Amino acid sequence: MTRPSPPPPDPVLALQRALADLALDPDTAAFEADPRAFAAARGLPRADREAFHRFKARLLFYRDGVRAALWEPLEDAYPLTLALLARDGALEACRSAFLASRSCVRPFHRDLAATFLGWLAASGWGQDRWPALLELAHSELVKLLVEHGPDGPLPGHLRPAPGPGDVAVLAPATQVLAYAHRVLEATLDRPEPPPGACRLVAARGPDGAVRWRELTEGATALLVRAQNEPIGEVVAALGLRDGPAALAFLAELRAWGALAGFTDATRLPRGPDADPGLP
Secondary structure, three states, rough: OOOOOOOOEEEEEHHHHHHHHHHHOOHHHHHOOHHHHHOOOOOOOOOHHHHHOHHHHHHHHHHHHHHHHHHHHHHHHHOOHHHHHHHOOOOOHHHHHHHHOOOOOOOOOHHHHHHHHHHHHHOOOOOOOOOHHHHHHHHHHHHHHHHHOOOOOOOOOOOOOOOOOEEEEOOOEEEEEEEEEEEHHHOOOOOOOOOOEEEEEEOOOOOOEEEEEEEEEEEEEHHHHHOOOOOHHHHEEEOOOHHHHHHHHHHHHHHEEEEEEEEEEEHHOOOOOOOOOOO
């Protein structure tokens, strides 16, 4: 039995792919040398091949515009990360590698900042040369998410002061973080963070801006575990001698904005399908 012939390629899709290659591939030498051959190699019909030849200069201008539009959101999201790369003459190499990866092909510009961080993590680009690069970029994305992320649902019956049988409930924008480099010491003039472990909590302040606070190892353990276990049990498990001081510390974090409040541990939703907004 004769197999049916495959359908002819979609000319519109072929044109879109050719334009994506032109915009995102790092090297334009093949296009500049012979636009017709560039188009033919991508299966474009004669009319499109002639158009590529006729509008060569305009297509190169289009390429520059597309690349700038895809990179511009990252300049706003990652000023310190890009300052580090620019300091060492690697900014264009990073941009070229990111665009060539096609990771930037997303329906919404708002996704580009997170996509860039994901690409850095997956590809490992630059991390041998700059060990702090990924953590620095992560901290900058955290800032963006804390300041602009949506508020999520909260359990009911939240109280402003904790008791030993309560659990702590993070404010929706709060992030608890641990890094091997001191990312908060990076500046535009000195963008490479020095090595050194740091544990941080990032919260949204009353003005909507991110605020940071460095925590000790013990304070971090208390904050993390107190979200899922009764505070009194956490204090005992961690061997903390001053239970009232631990409660006062958590109350202070609530006043500072990192915590939304406290609720009885028995009111926590249980199971994967539980509604976190239910009391």
